[in-house]
Amino acid sequence: MSEKRTEIGQLGEFGLIDKLALLAPSLSEKTLLGIGDDAAILKVSGDILLSTDMLVEGIHFDLSYMPLMHLGYKAVSVNVSDIAAMNGTPHHITVNIGLSNRFSVEAVETLYKGIFSACKDFKIDLVGGDTTASQTGLLISVSIIGSVQPDKVVKRSGAGKGDIICVSGDLGAAYLGLQVLEREKQVFQSNPNMQPDIEKYQYMVQRQLKPVARMDVIHELAEQDIVPTSMIDVSDGLGSELLHISKASGVGVKIYEENLPLDRMVYETAVEFKIDSTACMLNGGEDYELLFTIQQSDYEKLKNHPDIHFIGYVQDQTAGNVLITKSQHEVPITAQGWNHFNS
Ligand code: ADP
Ligand code: MG
Numbered sequence: 001m002s003e004k005r006t007e008i009g010q011l012g013e014f015g016l017i018d019k020l021a022l023l024a025p026s027l028s029e030k031t032l033l034g035i036g037d038d039a040a041i042l043k044v045s046g047d048i049l050l051s052t053d054m055l056v057e058g059i060h061f062d063l064s065y066m067p068l069m070h071l072g073y074k075a076v077s078v079n080v081s082d083i084a085a086m087n088g089t090p091h092h093i094t095v096n097i098g099l100s101n102r103f104s105v106e107a108v109e110t111l112y113k114g115i116f117s118a119c120k121d122f123k124i125d126l127v128g129g130d131t132t133a134s135q136t137g138l139l140i141s142v143s144i145i146g147s148v149q150p151d152k153v154v155k156r157s158g159a160g161k162g163d164i165i166c167v168s169g170d171l172g173a174a175y176l177g178l179q180v181l182e183r184e185k186q187v188f189q190s191n192p193n194m195q196p197d198i199e200k201y202q203y204m205v206q207r208q209l210k211p212v213a214r215m216d217v218i219h220e221l222a223e224q225d226i227v228p229t230s231m232i233d234v235s236d237g238l239g240s241e242l243l244h245i246s247k248a249s250g251v252g253v254k255i256y257e258e259n260l261p262l263d264r265m266v267y268e269t270a271v272e273f274k275i276d277s278t279a280c281m282l283n284g285g286e287d288y289e290l291l292f293t294i295q296q297s298d299y300e301k302l303k304n305h306p307d308i309h310f311i312g313y314v315q316d317q318t319a320g321n322v323l324i325t326k327s328q329h330e331v332p333i334t335a336q337g338w339n340h341f342n343s
Helices: 008-023 068-084 105-122 173-190 199-209 215-223 238-249 264-272 277-283 296-302
Strands: 031-033 047-056 089-099 125-133 139-148 164-168 230-233 252-256 290-294 308-315 322-324 330-332
Touching (some): 008 105, 008 125, 031 125, 047 068, 068 089, 068 105, 068 139, 068 215, 068 230, 089 105, 089 215, 105 125, 164 296, 173 199, 173 264, 173 277, 238 252, 238 277, 264 277, 290 296
Parallel strands (some): 089 125, 252 322
Antiparallel strands (some): 089 139, 164 308, 230 290
16 A cells, blocks of 8 residues: 555644644634634523443444444434534534544544534534544544533433324434445455445445434425424434333324334345344334424425434333334334343
């Protein structure tokens, strides 16, 4: 490889931070002072939303198929998704990184290119962070600040009996994307001359590598003057998120298999991988779509939306959390969400 490689030691931590600060776009008028001082200064009105997420190499991502640029984008996007799920608007992020000496200055710049690309997409500023050495690979932790008007905030706990359960986009693609990447990695390891065959799986691979938080849905709901009664983003899997809403709201949920949003490519790939496509949608995870409930009176305003799907109803807690299958069987919804501790 002839690519340039500058050791981080050559530049030093401060040199590296200076370099990154120069590349950081400035997009939010809510930033009074960004990178460079002891703390950032932010001007935010409304209730402040704060969330954080940590990604660890080998646990949350595998650099053998996750390009650094995508990793940077995804780390930001999943945090934006958490702000969206509160019906809020994101404004600022901080990024903490732990780097082993495997990573060059150029690699870190590539990671930040992805971070800045997400900052542009979501109109947010990177306003600080921390940089440390690591013995065992890459750690990246993003914290995000957003805001919401107090009367517009949406929690997991507001769902009421009779509300309609909605989900944006389609489900299961990111999980299958991961299966494709894992399979190609194994093919490559057993025969490095094989060319990866991911062209026809592009949609799913892209959903895995570069999820886009659904701020568009949040803006559309606001335009329609709809405040969902409860909301959560789909990170662990639809089944697991439904149970979070059920528990927090003290209700039961009933969803219909035939109403679940299944993309044609997802269906075909699930068949090829001999995985049940409904299981992919329920348990796959990492879709970063929005799952929310609305009052029935808001249905008219949303019913023709091309990318919002009505998958069921909120019912009494005593009626449980169930899926009605295409063959009209009632099966309990279980949380088989992705769990780092037992996988
Ligand atoms: P301090 O010792 O006060 O924590 P640092 O040298 O760690 O200061 O950081 C200097 C400035 O650079 C601060 O504004 C900090 O937020 C920012 N910074 C440090 N590391 C990163 C990073 N990985 N990404 C973005 N900003 C960073
Ligand atoms: Mg510091």
